[in-house]
Amino acid sequence: KPIFNFCAGPAMLPKAVMAQAQQEFVNWNDLGCSVMEISHRSANYIDVAKQAEQDLRDLMNISGDYEVLFMHGGGRGQFASVPLNLLPAGGEADYISTGSWSNAAIAEGKKFGKVNIAAESHSENGFASILPRDKWNLSDNAAYVHYCPNETVDGVEFDYIPDVDKPLIADMSSCILSSEIDVSKFGLIYAGAQKNIGPSGLAIVIVRKDLMGKSREGTPSIYDYALQSQSDSMFNTPPTFAWYLAGLVFKWLKAQGGVKAVQAINKQKADLLYNYIDESEFYSNRVVANYRSKMNVPFYLKDENLNKAFLAESEANGLLALKGHRSVGGMRASIYNAMPLEGVQALVEFMQDFAQRNS
Numbered sequence: 001k002p003i004f005n006f007c008a009g010p011a012m013l014p015k016a017v018m019a020q021a022q023q024e025f026v027n028w029n030d031l032g033c034s035v036m037e038i039s040h041r042s043a044n045y046i047d048v049a050k051q052a053e054q055d056l057r058d059l060m061n062i063s064g065d066y067e068v069l070f071m072h073g074g075g076r077g078q079f080a081s082v083p084l085n086l087l088p089a090g091g092e093a094d095y096i097s098t099g100s101w102s103n104a105a106i107a108e109g110k111k112f113g114k115v116n117i118a119a120e121s122h123s124e125n126g127f128a129s130i131l132p133r134d135k136w137n138l139s140d141n142a143a144y145v146h147y148c149p150n151e152t153v154d155g156v157e158f159d160y161i162p163d164v165d166k167p168l169i170a171d172m173s174s175c176i177l178s179s180e181i182d183v184s185k186f187g188l189i190y191a192g193a194q195k196n197i198g199p200s201g202l203a204i205v206i207v208r209k210d211l212m213g214k215s216r217e218g219t220p221s222i223y224d225y226a227l228q229s230q231s232d233s234m235f236n237t238p239p240t241f242a243w244y245l246a247g248l249v250f251k252w253l254k255a256q257g258g259v260k261a262v263q264a265i266n267k268q269k270a271d272l273l274y275n276y277i278d279e280s281e282f283y284s285n286r287v288v289a290n291y292r293s294k295m296n297v298p299f300y301l302k303d304e305n306l307n308k309a310f311l312a313e314s315e316a317n318g319l320l321a322l323k324g325h326r327s328v329g330g331m332r333a334s335i336y337n338a339m340p341l342e343g344v345q346a347l348v349e350f351m352q353d354f355a356q357r358n359s
């Protein structure tokens with residue numbers, strides 16, 4: 001029976017990519033060793049690094065106005081790196097609160113300056129909606145506006161790119177490369193790699209060039225965008241294996257037909273799951289329809305006493321890691337790019353069967 005991994009992160013990666021990585025693990029490029037063991041300054045590695053960047057640029061249609069950085073420290077590293085580079089000492093920034101991860105960025109941002117929470121969408125249903133842009137209370141003096149287009153824990157996703165007159169900063173950790181976006185609308189996009197891209201620890205940063213070079217005094221060198229840009233993201237030893245694997249995922253995405261093609265499959269997968277949840281009496285999802293995430297689908301059993309049995313039986317059926325985040329309970333199916341349609345079909349079949357047997 002095939003195994004499908006619904007983990008929110010580190011997440012399932014494409015099977016074909018993992019097979020290639022396994023094959024190349026100890027003998028990469030006929031060098032007799034792995035890509036992890038060669039110098040990041042060698043011509044062999046620089047080819048890998050450059051190709052990965054170019055493939056990402058192609059996939060997201062990133063113009064020459066933007067720098068693409070491969071950094072350390074994952075998504076949370078950027079919670080600090082963004083204010084260190086873009087928020088002058090004593091300055092303020094607007095943050096939009098839509099769930100657990102935007103709130104974590106807010107908590108970190110507060111260490112570096114004044115944070116204005118320009119919109120907050122918590123309700124008795126938890127984070128289940130998004131305030132429309134015209135209800136936001138943006139501050140005149142903000143250095144930037146930060147938001148999280150897809151909230152991994154709460155399963156809430158923006159269905160629009162907010163229009164603001166300050167640099168727009170987006171934490172795309174759990175939605176990067178899942179649907180087509182217009183990069184030119186953003187000042188900076190960042191993403192921890194471990195959902196749609198590759199191993200954890202790596203962070204991708206896409207930053208408009210005119211925003212670099214303003215880091216505040218005391219910014220750690222490895223978090224300084226301008227310095228990393230000048231060093232081609234190799235100021236120190238980069239996470240070479242993660243970067244290489246990200247490159248394989250970018251090639252895989254291109255072979256699938258690029259982001260547009262993957263977006264269509266993602267919609268199919270999400271529709272299948274939400275439609276079933278909505279028509280069933282047994283399960284529910286609390287997020288307002290327009291803002292339901294296509295990557296992370298939280299759902300609840302009407303009878304929460306069955307949670308333990310649901311998790312044990314789903315796992316025994318090869319459907320892994322369906323437990324919801326501890327802060328919200330219930331279940332969560334993360335259906336990133338690498339999750340095939342068959343995985344969601346298998347999940348829905350199991351959910352139907354479980355409901356029938358326990359109704």
Ligand code: PLP
Pocket residue numbers: 008009073074075076077101148150151152153171172173174192193200201
């Ligand atoms: N931002 C979002 C939206 C996330 O989902 C996560 C992790 O799940 C993070 C940030 C934190 O990423 P990391 O663990 O790489 O620091």
